[in-house]
Amino acid sequence: MFHYENGKLLCEETSLEEIAREAGTPCYVYSSKSILDAWQAYDAALGDLPHMVCYAVKANSTLAVLSLLARAGSGFDIVSGGELFRVLQAGGDPAKVVFSGVGKTVAEIELALRSGISNFNCESEGELAEIDAAAGRLGVTARFSLRVNPDVDAATHPYISTGLRDHKFGIDIHEAPAVYARARRFSNLRAAGVSCHIGSQILDYSPILEAAGKVLSLIEQLQAEGLPIDHVDLGGGLGIAYQASEQAPAIHDFIGALRDRVERAGLTVMIEPGRSIVGPSGVLLTKVLYRKNSPAKEFVIVDAAMNDLIRPSLYKAHHEIRPLQNGGGAAIVADVVGPVCETGDFLARDREMADAQPGDYLAISSAGAYGFVQASNYNSRPRPAEVLVNGEQWRVVRQRESYNDLIKGESV
Ligand code: LLP
Numbered sequence: 001m002f003h004y005e006n007g008k009l010l011c012e013e014t015s016l017e018e019i020a021r022e023a024g025t026p027c028y029v030y031s032s033k034s035i036l037d038a039w040q041a042y043d044a045a046l047g048d049l050p051h052m053v054c055y056a057v058k059a060n061s062t063l064a065v066l067s068l069l070a071r072a073g074s075g076f077d078i079v080s081g082g083e084l085f086r087v088l089q090a091g092g093d094p095a096k097v098v099f100s101g102v103g104k105t106v107a108e109i110e111l112a113l114r115s116g117i118s119n120f121n122c123e124s125e126g127e128l129a130e131i132d133a134a135a136g137r138l139g140v141t142a143r144f145s146l147r148v149n150p151d152v153d154a155a156t157h158p159y160i161s162t163g164l165r166d167h168k169f170g171i172d173i174h175e176a177p178a179v180y181a182r183a184r185r186f187s188n189l190r191a192a193g194v195s196c197h198i199g200s201q202i203l204d205y206s207p208i209l210e211a212a213g214k215v216l217s218l219i220e221q222l223q224a225e226g227l228p229i230d231h232v233d234l235g236g237g238l239g240i241a242y243q244a245s246e247q248a249p250a251i252h253d254f255i256g257a258l259r260d261r262v263e264r265a266g267l268t269v270m271i272e273p274g275r276s277i278v279g280p281s282g283v284l285l286t287k288v289l290y291r292k293n294s295p296a297k298e299f300v301i302v303d304a305a306m307n308d309l310i311r312p313s314l315y316k317a318h319h320e321i322r323p324l325q326n327g328g329g330a331a332i333v334a335d336v337v338g339p340v341c342e343t344g345d346f347l348a349r350d351r352e353m354a355d356a357q358p359g360d361y362l363a364i365s366s367a368g369a370y371g372f373v374q375a376s377n378y379n380s381r382p383r384p385a386e387v388l389v390n391g392e393q394w395r396v397v398r399q400r401e402s403y404n405d406l407i408k409g410e411s412v
Contacts, residue, residue: 001034002283002365007326009363013392016285017324020361023396025287026304026384028372030060032068033390034281035368038251039072042273045255050268052118054098056236057083059274059369060282064388064397066090069277075118077236077272081108084115094118098233098270100147100197102168109134113142120144121195121233123170128183135188145193145233146180148173148218150211154199154237157315162199170196173214180222191227193270194219197235200275203246205254208237212261219265231268234258238276242366243318251276275369282368284309284384285324286347288360289339298334300356305338306345307378309364309371313344320365321347323354330355336362340379372398380406 054075075096097117149170286304311317382401
């Protein structure tokens with residue numbers, strides 16, 4: 001959805017330079033078509049199998065993005081009361097919401113129960129007790145799944161791998177039957193499913209299939225013991241190609257392979273994709289402020305920084321950086337750095353890139369997932385604006401923060 005035409009980088013049919021000039025930089029830009037196409041690829045591949053595609057809100061929780069997906073019929077995977085609030089504000093259907101996360105508070109659990117969400121993905125027995133008590137107080141029955149840890153190595157960055165035994169997530173799959181059995185004593189809970197999520201940015205999806213196999217065997221065992229399990233939630237995690245050397249699996253192929261495994265089980269299949277829906281659908285626009293070289297390095301100093309996009313600093317993540325005007329000029333090798341006072345503030349290191357000069361605009365690619373949502377006000381930098389493109393049209397869907405926004409709620 002981001003491509004050059006006559007040397008100009010476009011998002012759908014809109015010039016990114018026009019957006020950069022009018023909305024200012026740094027600025028996130030999302031393609032509605034790319035977001036919807038990816039969501040529909042999941043939905044279509046699941047086809048006539050009973051299913052629910054629950055977009056993982058944590059990847060990008062901007063209201064306009066949620067609203068786009070809600071109107072397409074998406075469900076939502078949330079991990080906090082704040083995310084639930086956003087989904088509801090965006091017109092999402094609470095009956096299609098699943099609530100994940102290791103540390104749900106009583107207030108969050110009550111909000112979720114009052115809103116009528118579909119299911120809780122639970123990660124400890126203490127949490128089951130808390131949900132049972134809250135459901136009792138409100139006079140409702142809560143549907144739950146245990147998030148099991150299948151002890152499968154997702155082979156991704158250690159910070160975003162979650163399915164090994166020593167990770168904080170889930171309940172060991174071998175202990176799960178005993179936990180489900182003990183949960184029968186909670187009269188306000190109903191065991192409705194089993195969930196698992198083994199990690200994120202997974203480019204070889206065979207570990208997800210392996211985990212699915214283990215989860216399905218567990219479900220068979222639980223059903224044989226008389227539990228009314230009606231769904232399996234296989235989490236998110238499908239990776240995207242951040243650089244040319246990477247090959248992202250097609251959503252269609254991934255779901256096809258999953259279908260082969262789950263089809264005969266007669267279960268509703270739920271999945272929680274985040275990155276693969278919004279990641280490739282967004283860029284971060286930035287302007288070159290200065291060029292500088294030290295004896296050892298060439299620097300391109302831009303107006304976006306680690307506070308706007310922390311992935312390179314936090315995970316050594318690679319994001320392609322492309323000029324908005326492709327002059328085909330001499331390539332340089334440089335570090336692209338922001339104004340934040342940290343050596344760790346970089347968007348790219350030793351990168352072969354266009355010879356961008358002060359005033360030129362650059363697009364940092366694949367920034368639609370875990371971009372704005374992980375932005376902060378570090379160095380008292382207002383968070384960037386966000387723009388949603390639809391064909392030749394675009395609009396600011398979140399204004400750039402002002403200095404007054406920076407001190408909101410503070411007093412001296
Ligand atoms: N479901 C659960 C329970 C999760 O924990 C996650 C992501 C997802 C679904 C969505 O996974 P996805 O399809 O987006 O891979 N900040 C990191 C990513 C952290 C992912 C956390 N959990 C990054 O920037 O790479």
